[in-house]
Amino acid sequence: MVRLRHGEAEAVAALLGMDARSFADRFTRLLPDRSGLSLQENDDGTCVFLEPQGCRIQAAKPGQCRDFPLRWNEPGWETRCAWARGRDNEQNRREAGSQAIDA
Numbered sequence: 446m447v448r449l450r451h452g453e454a455e456a457v458a459a460l461l462g463m464d465a466r467s468f469a470d471r472f473t474r475l476l477p478d479r480s481g482l483s484l485q486e487n488d489d490g491t492c493v494f495l496e497p498q499g500c501r502i503q504a505a506k507p508g509q510c511r512d513f514p515l516r517w518n519e520p521g522w523e524t525r526c527a528w529a530r531g532r533d534n535e536q537n538r539r540e541a542g543s544q545a546i547d548a
């Protein structure tokens with residue numbers, strides 16, 4: 446489950462050329478505790494934005510995805526994004542290092 450933080454739905458909607466309401470209706474669902482939104486998933490559990498060539502919303506992907514792999518530590522995380530699972534570990538380390546510098 447990819448949770449959306451404040452402002453992320455609007456950012457992804459803008460990337461897709463949609464208004465935030467249309468984006469939310471089409472690509473998100475309410476969290477079970479009704480505290481916010483998460484991205485919808487395909488029937489096989491993969492993210493709706495996962496495409497063969499990678500993440501469709503790479504330029505505005507949610508912080509939960511940008512945090513990969515250092516802040517993904519719950520059991521089963523590797524099953525949620527096949528793209529992330531298959532990424533080169535060196536790329537992951539470079540991005541994680543860049544985020545640490547930017548933080």
Ligand code: SF4
Pocket residue numbers: 447492493494495496499500501502503506507510525526528529
């Ligand atoms: S990085 Fe993966 S889980 Fe995150 S939005 Fe992109 S396809 Fe979905």
